[in-house]
Amino acid sequence: MNIAALVLLSIVGFCISLTPLQYKGYKVYRVIPKTFGQLVALRNLESEGLYDFWREVSSLHEGVDVMVPPNLTKYFKNYLENFNLDGQVFIEDVHKLIHKERSNPRAFSPRHDWKRYQTLDELNDWLQSLPALYPGIVETVVGGISYESRKILGVHVSYKSGNKAVFLEGGIHAREWIAPATVTFILNELLTSSDPSVRSVAQSRDWYIFPCINPDGYEYTQIDPDGNRNWGYEWMQGGSNNNSCSDNYAGSAPFSEIESLSLSQYIDSISANLEVYLSFHSYSQLLLIPFGHQGLEVPKNNEELHYIGNKAMNALAKRYGIKYKVGNVPDTIYVASGSSTDWVAANYKIRLVYTFELRDTGKYGFLLPEEQIIPTGQETLDAVVSMIKQIK
Structure with a gap:
């Protein structure tokens, strides 16, 4: 369907x-x-x-x-x-x-300032404005197309040639508004921060950043197979559903949905240079390591992923004391097959592949208030910087 x-x-x-x-x-x-x-x-x-x-x-x-x-x-x-x-x-x-969750009326703040959740049009307008602000560094890219013919819009940030690349994706689950907000916050800091650690990390990698890879769903929640169960590795091998009205419906077949299919083709086109792949979701405050399907499969560098992940979560906790749990998907949350991160980890030689389950642990759940956007972005940036510095 x-x-x-x-x-x-x-x-x-x-x-x-x-x-x-x-x-x-x-x-x-x-x-x-x-x-x-x-x-x-x-x-x-x-x-x-x-x-x-x-x-x-x-x-x-x-x-x-x-x-x-x-x-x-x-x-x-x-x-x-x-x-x-x-x-x-x-x-x-x-x-x-x-x-x-949306406490600030839009008319009060026309700028992209992370004091409120942005509409899809506002988010895309901001992305399209960046090449003019950072010529030669930022270009907008289209990672795919949605069922309703919306572009899966992102940016490619490159300060110099020859860099390894990092891929950030958010918004695969439509109601998890904090994920696109966090991804755009990180992107903005990579472009504007004067912090030496952030500047070093920003310039040491190319960045492919897609804040909202489910634009139809995001638009709908602001005015449904689960895209994160529709990817083609160990599809329907636990934690997915064949009931089309279920939140974790996996689709009729791997890549049955145009969003996951077209984005996978874009990822394939840049895969040779990818070193890090990070997916952002909410909620539960977890850092998840592949694989999510039934069975005991783990990445070949599973020990390294735990080590780097734990150090990154320690860095995240320093700012506001927010604690994350690190572990492989079935051990840490539940069996969940067919995710984008599992597909990437299985098909390409990418060193670091993680899924962030952002704030909180359930007090607000999917309805995280807008005043938590900036703190969530700040601490998550600290974690990403830590990851890149550790593999540098």
Whole structure:
């Protein structure tokens, strides 16, 4: 099923977008399974498709975040009671948080200043303005095309020839607004920062930066197979769904969606020079290392990835004390096959491949307030600088 059809399904069914008027009375519960029977019960509830699982069911003693609409609250509580599951309200009012996530009216700030979440048009206008501001250093590039014929727009930053390259991608999940905001923050710092460490890292690599690789979805959430399950390595080998109304629907086949297919072709065209590939998501404060599918496969340099990743997360924590957990995907979050990072790690000799799950750990979840955009960008830049310095 194509993305346009899924968007229609999300309007008439329960696949959701973050439209404020639809979320009065919605709450998010955190449920922690303590027995195998409770774990199975939660997985069965997830498979029903009645609720939006913000955090998927993974393992014993790991919290599961579930958004519950008011008309299903009684059924949900009865279900928990039947299996002796303890569900605590983690977000009392989703409707209020949606308004808080976008607290600053657009008319107050026409500039790209990271005090609010940008629309897709604003984001793309800013990207297209950069070559004129940094001639000979920045060029806009098109990494692919969306189902609705939007460009997957990015930039190539190069201070000198002969550099190895870093690839940054964000926004594959439409409602994770902090990801494009963080990627654009990092890009801006690579161009404007006077910090010697940032300047050294910026000039030591070429940078291919795509803040929003799911433009249709991002546009839709601001006024659905899961693109991160649709890539062609170990597709549908755990943590993916063949239900087209599921949040982790993997598509009808590997690269069935034009976004993942066209972007993969662009990545292939520049792969010979790639040294680092970083994907940005939210939420949970994790640094994830391939691979995500069922089984025990890990990258050949798994030990190095843990070492560099842990040092980078120590650097991230120094600024605001925010703690991240580092590990391979199944051990750290849950089985999730068919991701962009797995595909890149399996197909190319790229030294560092990571997925960031950005702030927070669930207080706001996908609805991170705008005042946290800049702090998130700052600490994440610290981590990226640490990574590049370690492999220099």
